[in-house]
Structures are given as C-alpha cells and as structure tokens.
Amino acid sequence: MATFGPTDDLHGAEFVDTDLRGARFVGADLSGVVMRGVQVEGLEIEAPWLFDGETFLLVDGVDVIPLVDAELNRRFPGRADRRATDPERLATAWDALERTWAATLARVDTMPAGTVDVSVAGEWSFAQTLRHLVLATDTWLRKAILHEEQPYHPYGLIDAATADDGFDVSVLARDAPSYVDILEVRAGRVAMVRDVIAGVTPELLASARPNPHDPAYPETVLSCLHTILEEEWEHHRYAVRDLDVIEGGTGA
Template identity: 65%
Template sequence: MAAFNQSDDLHGAEFVDVNLHGARFVRSDLSAAVMRGVDVGGADIDAPWLFDGGNALRVNGVDVAPFVEAELNRRFPGRSERRAGDPDGLRKAWATLEGTWSATLERAAAMPAGTVDISVDGEWSFAQTLRHLVMATDTWLGRAILEIEQPYHPAGQPNFEYEPDGYDMSVFSTPAPSYAEVLEVRAGRVAMVRDFLAAATPADLAKVRKNPWGPDHAVTILSCLHTILNEEWEHHRYAVRDLEAIEAGLED
C-alpha cells in the first residue's frame, strides 16, 4: 500500500480516474479540496475544525456544516453551550459537561475489564483520551490562564507533533499510569476548572494571556476557556464513538 507523509508535498495535486477506495487520511489538510463525480459511499469524515472560520463543507452544492452542527448538539445536550460568553453561562456549560462525562465514565466502568485500554483504529484508548484532557487542561488553564511555569502532570497524554514552543516535554517520559491514577488526576483537573469558573468575573474573561502554542500571539482568558470546552466535547465524542465500536464488537 502506498503511503505519504509530511515529506510528500501533494499541495495542488490532481487525481483523475484514481482508485482511493479504503484510503485513510490522518492529520491531513484537505481544506478547499474539490471533488467532482466521485463515489463517496461509506466515506467517514471527522473534521473537528469544521465549524472554525465559517468555512463551508458542500456536498452536491449544499453546505452541510450547519446540519452537522445541529445534529451534534442534538446528540450531545449541552454541547451548544460551549461558546458561552459570560461567567454564569460558562459555569452552566461546565456543570453540564461534568455530568456528561460522569455518565460516560460509568458506562466505561460497566464494560468488560480492559475496555479502557482498547484502541480502535489506532486512535487513543479511553484511558489515553482522559490523559490527553489532563494535558489540555494543564496547557490552557495551567500554563495559559494561571501562568504556572511548569503546569504539566506526568500522567498527561501529549500530542508530540504539537509541542509548545520552547517547552520541555520530558516530564511525560514516564511509564503509563494506572487507570486509577488517571481517574484521580483527571478528577483533580476537572475540579481546577470548576474552581476557576466559580470565581471568574467578566473582567477576568477579558484579560489577555500568551497563546501556549505560540507565545508571540495573545489570547483572552475567555478564548482559552472556549478551547478547553471544545477539547472536552470533541474528545468526549471520540470516546463515545469508540466505546460504541467496542460494544458492537462484543455483540458480534
């Protein structure tokens, strides 16, 4: 099977009468791609940034992005609150999110032993997803909002393709933690966000911080909180998707 990576520049390439059946695109930029007369039956697209920047995703001339957004909000009650712009709205959004994750944790706990460590199609396991959310909270709350010099817990799960500029990520060079430790650390990070929001004021939300992924760029505390909420909902969607796939496999 042919494989392409970052060293292969396919920008502006043209594919004509090419068989891409079963091809898999991971962390690939397909923005502004144009497809004509294509067979996309059974195609599966996961684009977490679909709604950023107001870009359209047109299928047969119809912008389907608004329909996808509405359906995700229907499937995940409370998701629509993730862009709340005031302290009360953010507190409500976080409380709803906590309840959603609590139910999902109970669902995972009720499944066969080892379920939380199963990877579906090479994606992060349930435990790794929780670890990544620890790292995301440490980045956007600890490093950005609270400006903690070293906010990272070793149990976090980084995405090493996107290391923060000038930051020593060797803190993560440790054996994988037990699931019990993951749950404990994750609960602590959830409480940190809750506690911060409990005391947040409109003036706090407007304060400016350094973007943790690009310190030369400024971001508001509100935008950092929106990033945390987006991370939470997107990774919850992934977690539920993979739990459903695991459950389907158990039934076969």
C-alpha cells in the same frame, strides 16, 4: 498499497478515474479539495476545525457544517453552550460537561476489564484520552490562565507532536499510569476548571493572556476556556464513538 507521508507533496494533484476505495487520510490537509462526479458511499470525515465559524464544506452545493453542528448539539446536550461568553452560562456549560463525562465513566465501568486500554483503528484509548485532557487543561488553564511555572502533571499524555511544541518532556511520565491514578488526576483537573469558572467576572474573561504554544499570539481568559470546552466535547465524542465500536465487537 501506496503510502504517502509528510515528504510527499501532492499539493494541487489531480486524480482522474482513480480508485481511492478504502484510502485513509490522517492529519492530511484537504482544504480546497474539489471533487466532481465522485462515489462517496460510506465516506467518513472527522474534522473538528469545521466549527470555528470561518469554514464551509459544500456537498452538492449545500454547506453542511451548520447541519452537522446542529445534529451534534442534539446528540450531546450541553454542547451548544461551549461558546458561552458570560460567567453564568460558562458555569452551566461546564456543569453539562461534567454530567456528560460522569455518565460516560459510569458506562465504561460496566464494560469488560481492559476496555480503557483498547485502541480502535490506531486512535487513543479511553485512558489515553483522559491523559490528553489532563495535558490540555494544564496547557490552557494552569499555564495560559493561571501562569503556573510548572503547570504539567506527569500523567499528561505526551507525543512527538506536542514534544516539538515547546513542552518540557522531562516532567512528563514515560510509563503509563494505572487507570485509577489517571481518574484521580483527571478529577482534580475538572475541579480546577470548575473553580476557576465559578470565580470569573466579565473583566477577567476579557483580560489578555499569551497563547501557551506561541506567546506572540494573544488570547483572553475566555478564549482559553473556550479551547478547553472544545477539547472536552471533541474528545468526548471520539471516546464514545470508539466505545460504541468496542461494544459492537468490530474495528478494535
């Protein structure tokens, strides 16, 4: 099986009568790809950036992004409020997220021991997903909005990509904490977001903040909260997708 990595430049390549059955693209840039007369039965795409309002995805001439967005909103009640712009709706949006995650945590509690550490097809385990969300909250709330000098908790999940993105790796744990400890820290971060949203005003939401990854790019408190909401909903979707696979006994 051929494997292509970051050093392989396939930009503008043309594939004619090529057998790509079972191929896997991870972190690949497929923007602008044109497919004509292709067999796509069973094709699966995970692309959270489709919903930023500036992209389109045509299937037989139909932009399917609005259709997918609407279906995800149907499947995950409360997701449609992730771009709320006023304090009241933001509070409603966060409350919906808390209830959604609470139901999922309750589901995990009923599953066999060790479920939280199972990786499906190389994706983060459930426990790792919660650790990532600790890191995301620390980045966009504690660092970006609150300007804390040491925003990161040791349980925040760190990987090579984020290590190269300006994070202080020395403050992040190398050894995996227990699931109970992860839940405790995660609950604290959820409460922090809830408290901040409860106290926001329209003026505060519009106030400027530096992007936590690159201060040259401006953000607002509202855009930082929107990023947190997007992170929460997308990773919840990934988590329940993989829990379904684990319960079904395939693909783990």
